[in-house]
Amino acid sequence: MSKQKFLLLLDDLFEEDPGTLSGEERLEDLEIWDSLTALGFIALIDDEFNLIISGDEIEKCLTVNDLIGLVQQDVVE
Amino acid sequence: MAVARVSGIRIAGIANAVPEAVVINEDSIDIFGEQIVRRINETTGIESRHVASAEICTSDLCEVATHKLLKDLSWEHESIDLLVFVSQTPDYLLPATACSLHGRLGLSPHCVAFDVNLGCSGYVYGLWMASQLMQSGAFKRGLLAVGDTISRIVSPEDRASALLIGDAGSVTALERDDQASDMVFDLGTDGSGESNLIVPAGGFRMPTSTRTQERTVREKSNIRSDNDVFMDGTKVFTFTLRTVPNTVASALDTIGWDMDTVDAFVMHQANRYILRHLAKKMDIPEEKFPICIKDFGNTSGASIPLTMTEMLADTLRQKPQNLILSGFGVGWSWATAAITCGPMVISELSIVSNVPKKMPADL
Numbered sequence: 015m016s017k018q019k020f021l022l023l024l025d026d027l028f029e030e031d032p033g034t035l036s037g038e039e040r041l042e043d044l045e046i047w048d049s050l051t052a053l054g055f056i057a058l059i060d061d062e063f064n065l066i067i068s069g070d071e072i073e074k075c076l077t078v079n080d081l082i083g084l085v086q087q088d089v090v091e
Numbered sequence: 092m093a094v095a096r097v098s099g100i101r102i103a104g105i106a107n108a109v110p111e112a113v114v115i116n117e118d119s120i121d122i123f124g125e126q127i128v129r130r131i132n133e134t135t136g137i138e139s140r141h142v143a144s145a146e147i148c149t150s151d152l153c154e155v156a157t158h159k160l161l162k163d164l165s166w167e168h169e170s171i172d173l174l175v176f177v178s179q180t181p182d183y184l185l186p187a188t189a190c191s192l193h194g195r196l197g198l199s200p201h202c203v204a205f206d207v208n209l210g211c212s213g214y215v216y217g218l219w220m221a222s223q224l225m226q227s228g229a230f231k232r233g234l235l236a237v238g239d240t241i242s243r244i245v246s247p248e249d250r251a252s253a254l255l256i257g258d259a260g261s262v263t264a265l266e267r268d269d270q271a272s273d274m275v276f277d278l279g280t281d282g283s284g285e286s287n288l289i290v291p292a293g294g295f296r297m298p299t300s301t302r303t304q305e306r307t308v309r310e311k312s313n314i315r316s317d318n319d320v321f322m323d324g325t326k327v328f329t330f331t332l333r334t335v336p337n338t339v340a341s342a343l344d345t346i347g348w349d350m351d352t353v354d355a356f357v358m359h360q361a362n363r364y365i366l367r368h369l370a371k372k373m374d375i376p377e378e379k380f381p382i383c384i385k386d387f388g389n390t391s392g393a394s395i396p397l398t399m400t401e402m403l404a405d406t407l408r409q410k411p412q413n414l415i416l417s418g419f420g421v422g423w424s425w426a427t428a429a430i431t432c433g434p435m436v437i438s439e440l441s442i443v444s445n446v447p448k449k450m451p452a453d454l
Contacts, residue, residue: 049251049311050130050131050134050324052325053324056325056328056329056332057368060368060372066329066333068329069325069328069329072325
């Protein structure tokens with residue numbers, strides 16, 4: 015998957031307009047980022063990459079790019 | 092992972108009871124704000140929950156359900172020779188609630204009674220245990236009572252669980268029957284999940300004290316004490332996705348069914364989001380995947396029998412159904428059953444208002 019397409023999926027998850035997120039955003043600055051959004055992120059990764067990531071891995075992420083980094087091998091710039 | 096097969100035991104009937112008091116999730120807007128409550132309701136699918144008052148214990152719910160079920164079955168109380176009570180919210184630290192319940196139900200002295208401490212997986216574990224014991228030939232009729240009143244130990248200011256938990260008690264009647272279809276069970280445990288769903292205080296590791304009852308600000312601004320239940324919802328979700336499809340596949344494989352053979356997949360009603368994702372992941376159509384959470388919330392071990400009686404009553408009363416039952420959560424602990432059951436007695440849901448105080452007379 016392209017990073018651009020992945021960002022569009024994250025725009026949808028974060029309830030933002032398409033094209034809003036660049037990846038640089040800090041998660042703590044995004045009002046909607048909480049455990050419910052994390053559930054949505056786990057489901058999204060499972061749907062798109064058939065990979066189940068753990069809560070511990072998500073907790074280490076500080077930025078949107080860190081989230082994308084969890085599936086780095088499957089995302090192309 | 093253990094796989095077990097039980098022969099010659101049938102489910103004769105199921106009855107459930109819930110407390111009368113209903114809490115509407117929208118009423119918590121004052122605490123969490125409108126946006127959070129809306130998102131939690133949309134995600135979990137929960138609108139309201141029956142919650143126990145401080146006078147209602149799990150055993151009270153199970154007691155009412157049992158009287159009703161025995162009446163509907165026309166079974167004499169004296170004919171019961173096994174009572175298994177599965178709960179994490181007992182009446183006392185000791186004696187076992189099964190003994191208290193035995194006394195209040197007026198069961199016979201020859202009836203074996205004991206407690207099992209399990210939650211979300213408890214119904215299927217209990218079904219396995221009771222049916223396995225009965226297969227030995229020592230018992231003819233058994234009662235499996237499963238339920239919890241976890242809402243009594245939820246902090247109203249902990250959004251991870253405050254809007255999620257409802258209370259219910261269930262009882263399932265089991266009987267020896269040579270014609271009954273085999274039941275297959277797949278069971279497992281991963282104790283490394285201990286701290287992700289826990290009430291830290293109140294046992295012997297951390298006895299209750301003035302300190303443990305103090306509600307303080309915890310992770311993500313949630314306010315909670317060590318006497319309250321803690322749940323890491325993200326970790327529960329990951330555990331569920333990693334475990335449930337495998338245990339369901341194992342049970343199907345062992346009994347020799349494919350997906351089409353199954354009439355319904357009755358899962359522990361954790362929350363609607365988890366359930367819908369599981370259904371999609373396992374490729375199960377919506378009509379075979381009953382969700383019974385809108386008016387009850389997550390009722391711990393009682394959620395599977397509650398879903399059977401509230402969503403499948405008409406078919407279960409009339410004809411045999413091939414069911415997959417799967418419970419998963421606190422422990423981590425999980426169990427899946429592949430069973431053919433019905434026609435059976437399904438009692439109307441009992442609504443329990445406050446019950447008389449039942450403290451022993453000398454206390």
